[in-house]
Amino acid sequence: MSRYRGPRLRVVRRLGGLPGLSRKSPRKTYPPGQHGQARKKRSEYAVRLEEKQKLRYNYGVTEKQLIRYVRKARRATGSTGTALLEMLEMRLDNTIFRLGMAGTIPGARQLVNHGHITVNGRVVNIASYQCRPGDVIAVRDRDRSRRLVETNMEYPGLANLPSHLEFDKNTFTGKVNGIIEREWIALQINELLVIEYYSRMA
Template structure:
């Protein structure tokens, strides 16, 4: 399934606040559609599906990619749900977003795709690249690259920098000091329900 390119506020109204998808707030608090205000009680399946969709839309991954991440998380020792969130949080596009170099994850993905971001001094144009502790994230030494990041730093998407990251606004460089902890994941999601959703599918 292709990446969603429709109205983002429609998704926010249905799933709740998604800090990585958009910074806008919907004017209406109920879900979209003709029956948005008269929704019946959700089934257990609908609740699990909703939590899974939060991950998909917030991090901008396809269904196939998310299934791949779930399989990878299952091979890691410890909690599968926490491992899944860590895999998604340690993507390069999300790391650029959390450092404040882009207002949203889609904007960060575009920065990476267009070759504005470097990892350890080398340009990386793959948004799904898994950053590792010790790696240095920077901006290419080009005027347009630095101007774009400088403009984005004036109003970052999230105010608080996670403890596993550090960023120098003067040099436009950041460093990954470790793996993200669960408490620093900005998305309000129940990852256990996501694991349950995929328990019969993967």
């Protein structure tokens, strides 16, 4: 299944708040479609599927990528669900979004893909690059790149900077000081249901 490029507010209405997908909030609070306002009982499978879709749409990953992240998380020490969220949060596109250089994760991905971002002094154009503690993330030293980020910073996606990041607004330089803690993850999700979804699919 490829990356979603359809109407974002439709997804937000269906799944609830997705801070990485859209800054806008929908006028209608019920899900889209003919039966959006009709209350219907959801099965356990539907609940797990919805939690998985929240992850996919918020972080902008494909089904294949998400399965790979789940497999890596299973091999990691500690809680599988927490390890999965940490890996998704430490992606370069998400880190740029959390630094405030872009209003959404798709916007941050575009900055990376177009070569506007450097990591430790080298241009990195792979959005899925895993940031590590000590990485210095900066805007490329070009007028066009700086103008783009300046414009984006007028309308940041999330106001609060997580404790594992620091950012200098004068030089457009950020630093990763550690791994994100669970309480700083903005997405409201039950990650255990996502792990359960994939364990039952296997």
